[in-house]
Amino acid sequence: MKRTMCSVLMVLLICAGIAAGGGTPVGTLPALAPSAAWAQASQGGKMTEQGTPRSETLVMDQLNGRVANARLFNPYLPGVEINNGLKPLFPPLWEMDTMKGEMFPAVAAEPLKPLNAEFTRFQIKVRPGIYWSDGVEFTVADIAFTIQMLVRTEKLPTSAYWARILKPDTRMLDKYTLEIQTVNPYPRLQQVLGTTIASNSFRVVAKHIWEKQDPTKFENYPPVTISPYVLKSNDPNGQWFLYERRPDWQRTDTAMVAGEPKPKYILYRFWGPEEKRILAAIQNDLDILMDITPESWDILRDKNKNAQAWLKDFPYAAFDDPCVRGVVLNTSKVPYDKREVRWALALATDIQGVSMATFNGMLRVSPLPIPPTTVLQKTYMFPMESWLAAFALPDGYKPFDPSYAEAMAKKLTDSGIKGVPTDRAAIRQLFGVGWWKFDTAQAAKLLQGQGFKKDARGKWQLPDGKPWTITINAPNNFEVQSMRLAFAVADSWKKFGIDVTVKQLESAPFNSAFQTGDYEADVHWPGCGVMPDVYTNMDLNWHQRLAVPNGTPAAGNNSRFKSAQVSAVLDELGKLTDKDPKVVPLTTDFFKLMVAEAAWLPMFGTSKFVPVTTHYWTGFPTAENPYEGPWWWWTGMRYYLTKFKPTGNVK
């Protein structure tokens, strides 16, 4: 009797679930079969859970998981989550073409026009004919209102930030032309007001809505937008957000710049951990994936013939992400304050081994403190190749190894990898211009020159005779490339005889330690840029005026690096506009100084595995069709949507 009861209870529980689900048919289904999670077919086609035709819906991974407050669409409140589709809702005045490394007018009709030689007065001209989603015309009055709201609402956390840049006084010449003023000279104001990397911080709000609200409390739900999409519905628990194309999408900058965005609906959905996201993509329930690991990509392309990455063959990933990763040393701490020690660590790094251990060789190197994107390689890396080869340390030793790319190509081909290019130029374009030699003898020589010694066990000792130990701070299960990089570098340095430990930290303590200088070595990504003018990022990270004592949170220059020469070049750069012909030569000079100092050890650009599935949609950017990079989480995504095409598959 009891035995029967137990069995019946178990069966009942499962049956209750099945019954509640409406008795979805059971059976072993091939990968392309619809999942039970998706609603029944309507008029012969598959529907999403939200009730939209799947063939008209682009399904995207929700980058940062569940959104705590699903009603918060005020872009100026710090708790807002902008990766649930909010970025395309607030188009910037100027957008970024990452393939060309140039900004171009988006909502604005033309580049920002300086009105005086001091760069304190500017003119913004916007495109006529743009309308808010509630039918009110978008004019520069909205921009003026946004500036005034930001500067005058002191309780907004970003108010102080904006008040240091912009004056609230503006002059409206007509509905589409506005004059604005800055507090101090600002040759690069367009970069502040537009998108440079990923997103814009200046998001124009609708005057007719916001002027009646308290911006420090206003949720902005549902948001009124000048984007071609509006929020149709969302999960109150923040698991998904569904956007619908506006009937008047022609009255947006997207239509004016790029044309008609093709998907009628866009669904941002939180799927769960990586395993589940891959399963969803295998079943074609997910069209666009955010970061996955190379191992997951192998599974996906094996199981779904519609899976598509940036490159058709090895190494598949997109290498043009705008940040370079490597080891940042706290240069205010002994012995990392010595250039020779930093160089020794560079030469003790087996960069090929590190590449293999990190992402199976699917990485592009950078010897400069900037990402090795196509644009920046062309502007700086390759033109500096002869200088890099000739560069010598004070003892005459030439550390540069230009053969890295070819060696990696051979290593990968020998290990049975198919599709590795054979052409020298293509190989170098793919794996990078080169890096520093793996030369432990020279590294030892540099250390011995500084008084370091090896003990009887072959371990390095500091000049004072104490054992040399290095702790590398690394992300704990986020920023996977950096996390793996930390272990790979630690392995290399351990083999050289240094006692290295990797300390994995969650994001908050990881970032806090970096900013307060509570670290010796940290696998980070301080070099970012898309355009040839990388001044802003370089100034923020390497100018000595920003070097604060350890314990004090830094506003930049987290490595506490001090060099009068480097800072002087940055000061010169700061006086120029981004289009000034002196920018590239001066930036090149800056890189030469940074290399000589080994200010930090940049290693690899970020390899992005952000694949798509093409069962319902095609036209995604790829290396063969590179109208843009695969930056699905950037503001520019709204323009990509105009290039997408439905496949016609409805099931």
Add this chain to the structure above:
Amino acid sequence: MRFLTFLLSRLVTYILVIWIGVTMVFLVPRFLPSSPVEAMMAKVAAQGQYMEAAQIESLRNSLMETFGLKGSLFQQYTGFFKRVLLTGDFGPSFSAFPTPVSQLVAQALPWSLGLLLTSSVLGWLLGNAIGLFAGYRKETLASKALEFLAMLIYPIPYYIFALVLIILFTYVWQIFPFSFYIDANKPLSVGLIKDIVYNSALPALSIIAVNLGWWVISMKALSASVAEEDFVHFARLKGVSEPRIMTHYVARNALLPQITMLAIRLGTIFNGALITEILFGFPGVGTLIYSSALQADYNLMLGTISFSVIAVATATLIVDLTYPLLDPRIRYR
């Protein structure tokens, strides 16, 4: 009078436990090497916001002010207790600023309680029923098979077990939904309840199955031991039927420690909520606790963990107070 003293001492302990627990939750995050301001700054930086050094400093100061982190630790502590005691307000979440913590918890708690409480109690009932049978009839084949099954499931890490269930029941045999989907905008109706049951069935099954192992093993050991007691033999000699001996003599005695354990487990159900929520896409407090720790969101941490502390303390108090009702030996003492 003796009961009043007993009750008062338990209530004082209850209040003390909550006060110490909440104070610890208040203090510990503030001694961690992270700060909500820096976490927010990193979030802003990750969004590609262009900022120069002076502007970063301005933003940092503004956030300190906004988050109420200026002032001494003591001032923050007294302010916090006043706010919580007088208004039950844990303040705004830093990571979802300015959303009040109470709003986030209120939104997530019903989901967590609904799933975790139901599945924990069901797991307890089933596990004890099977364990009782396996312990009382320990020589039968069915008993041995059940014990083997329980021991097989028990050591499997929950993450792996749940993932296997997902692959089997949402991918290979597409019986359950792949991800939790409820149109929470719908009004309460039979259809909505049906959706909730359907979507919650697999996460519930995963929790029940992993809990079952422990309850079966522990109940089997307890009931096997009680079955050897003299009063059981005496009952059998007196001619009491076997089913009655099992349910009225063995089960009632073996259940007492299981009830205590259930109370303790109910108090800690949120601890395991995270993996369930992440894997099944279930909305609950687990992800809130996790993200509050990741982003050094002191207020959210305080809000969510305080609920956990109160839950444990309350569960223990209830057990303390109800134990005399369940066990006559304690009542007569």
